Amino acid sequence: MDTTATTPAPAAVPATTVPAPRRVVVIGGGIGGLALAAGLRRRGFDVVVHERDLDPAATGGYHITLDTAAQDALRELLGPVLHEKLLASASAVRRRPGDVWFDWRGRLLGDLRVRGLDPDSVDVDRITLRLVLAEAVGDALVLGSTCTAVEREPGPGGRVRATFADGSTTHGDLLVGADGPNSLVVRHLSGAPASRPAGVTGVSGRTPAAALDPTEVQRLGPRSSLAVGPGGTGLYVGYLDPDGFAVLDAAHARAAVTTGPTYVWGAMFPDATAPRGLREQRGAPLRDTTLDALRAAGWGEVPLQVLARTDVASVAAYRFTVGPEDARSTAPWPAGSITALGDAVHATPPTAGKGAGTAVVDAHRLVEELTAARAGTRTLHTAVSAFETDLRHRGSAVTALSMATVRRLLVGSTPAGSALTRTTLPLLARSTALRQRLTPGRGSR
Ligand SMILES: Cc1cc2nc3c(=O)[nH]c(=O)nc-3n(C[C@H](O)[C@H](O)[C@H](O)COP(=O)(O)OP(=O)(O)OC[C@H]3O[C@@H](n4cnc5c(N)ncnc54)[C@H](O)[C@@H]3O)c2cc1C
Incomplete structure (x- = not known):
């Protein structure tokens, strides 16, 4: 600054x-x-x-969720033509299966109830949203x-x-x-x-679904998920597909940066245990530091594939502030x-x-x-x-x-929290797997 x-x-x-x-x-x-x-x-x-910034497109960020209130506000702020362009570039939350959660080995734990999630929300690339807004502002924007x-x-x-x-x-x-x-x-x-710092540092990136093994695409599914691991580590994996889960049938107006099914991931570490120098790194070194830190916390290779195969140019670290x-x-x-x-x-x-x-x-x-x-x-x-x-x-x-x-x-x-994660989540994973065997097709996919 x-x-x-x-x-x-x-x-x-x-x-x-x-x-x-x-x-x-x-x-x-x-x-x-x-x-x-x-x-x-x-x-x-x-x-x-x-x-x-010198260029509104040269910005970080992945998908942005817009709830009904934000979509209504944008209709007023942008006017009908640019609002259509925005929605034509967005992916409908309602069209994809519900979110789930996994443990740090990639085992399914169940459905994830996201507090405050509006089912009529849409997801849009942060860059696309910023570009559509910049178009509306025109020459009143001084870069x-x-x-x-x-x-x-x-x-x-x-x-x-x-x-x-x-x-x-x-x-x-x-x-x-x-x-x-x-x-x-x-x-x-x-x-x-x-x-102030919220206490957590994140590392994010985007990975085309086509870069993953078919078995991993099947495990993750066309849905978003949160995996939880020891030591307060977490891995959010969001699913963005403005074509497959289009909000509007208006391909002519589509301006999405994301053009195929894509996983947007965010690894999270408590600041106190985050690898040193994380926020000073970029690209492949940052991806590798993140992978090493999650492996050291006990994470298995299955949930880490989305990081290992990511587009390295997209990887960035940032501290959560609140x-x-x-x-x-x-x-x-x-x-x-x-x-x-x-x-x-x-x-x-x-x-x-x-x-x-x-x-x-x-x-x-x-x-x-x-x-x-x-x-x-x-x-x-x-x-x-x-x-x-x-x-x-x-x-x-x-x-x-x-x-x-x-x-x-x-x-x-915390030591107690970490011990609880290590003991209870595998039990939950086993009971979820058993439930799925007994009642195939029911519950979390
Ligand atoms: C790089 C980046 C990536 C993000 N990625 C995600 C994401 O993937 N998912 C998500 O949910 N949220 C993301 N966010 C957060 C989300 O975009 C913000 O919560 C939301 O945009 C809030 O909007 P805002 O306009 O208040 O702040 P911002 O969108 O952060 O905009 C603030 C702007 O002010 C500019 N600025 C700051 N200081 C000055 C100055 N002194 N002079 C001139 N300009 C200045 C900055 O360059 C920035 O463009 C991201 C934010 C940023 C900045």
Whole structure:
């Protein structure tokens, strides 16, 4: 991250004095910032997004789950043509068999009940989602532009100013931080980062199903799964197939980066026992370090095939970060002409599959509030205040949900938790296998 010279946030201006924004400056062109700018543009606002990346396609990330609320928000934010393009590039959760869980030897344990999963969710490549959003934002997206400071000019109704690494500045009536975990804008607003390490480090990659042995494709199936191992280790394997499990029968509009059945995997290690230097590695060395660490924890070769045969260019490590889990600590600043949304406020580990969808809903709520302010039914600060009140509740609920799985992994990393994993899961695997022999075709496939 670049220099972070922030000026302390001035006291909020009285709500009655500030009119609706004429120009909105968005810092961060990830999912939330682009969704906001797309929606504001459609409503005729003057908006600009500053993003430090040079190319929206040159970004990390695998599949993003969008629940019904996020899909509805995107319909409004994108308009019908781009919304169709997005859904035509997505894979329907409902069309694939239910998720299951395995042990660290690849033995089936049973169905996996995913808390908070909306059965009408769709999965889409993160890159595809970002590209469709960038298309909607058009020339209002400024790439290669790293924000280094934000401030509100003094005086009632003072404008906001952002400064960038190249020394340039821009002004607006409202500035929105959509700059992800460790947000510069949130540090300006609250004087402290809004996120902390969640305690788990992940390594992810993508593996075409065609790269696996047929027996392994059969074991994994066209479904997502979670495997659990000793020492709090875990392996999520998601299934993405925008062709086979298409949401829309609209191949002409399809723009998915993933073109064939693909497994998106994420290995998880408690920070305390994660291999040293994991986050500094890339590609084949990172894959090998991950494989070695899982083998050392006792994992068998069957569940590791998806890692061993992965596309090495896709392998990346990252630390899970999490925002506050209670509404009171979320967005703890008075409403004003600088606000924030998405992971900047409620950083969400990927364990609930809700981070991007929540950022999209944040964006939609802010567009609605600002549209109402422009119509004269409320002031800018009343609009921002209403947006932030809702954000506090939704944001903290989703961080708490995503931490449920993280905490289970952390409990599994204690000596007692690890011993319990080693003793109970093989018993569960045996009983599942027996049940399947006695009642073939029933229960988990
Ligand atoms: C590389 C990456 C891969 C991800 N992969 C997955 C995944 O596979 N599955 C999943 O469920 N979730 C994934 N996520 C998380 C998910 O995308 C986020 O939860 C969701 O996008 C939240 O949206 P956001 O806009 O708040 O933050 P983000 O999408 O993270 O966007 C923040 C943006 O702000 C930009 N930025 C930060 N600081 C500055 C600055 N000072 N100046 C200008 N720009 C700045 C960043 O470059 C980034 O593009 C990933 C996130 C990232 C960044």
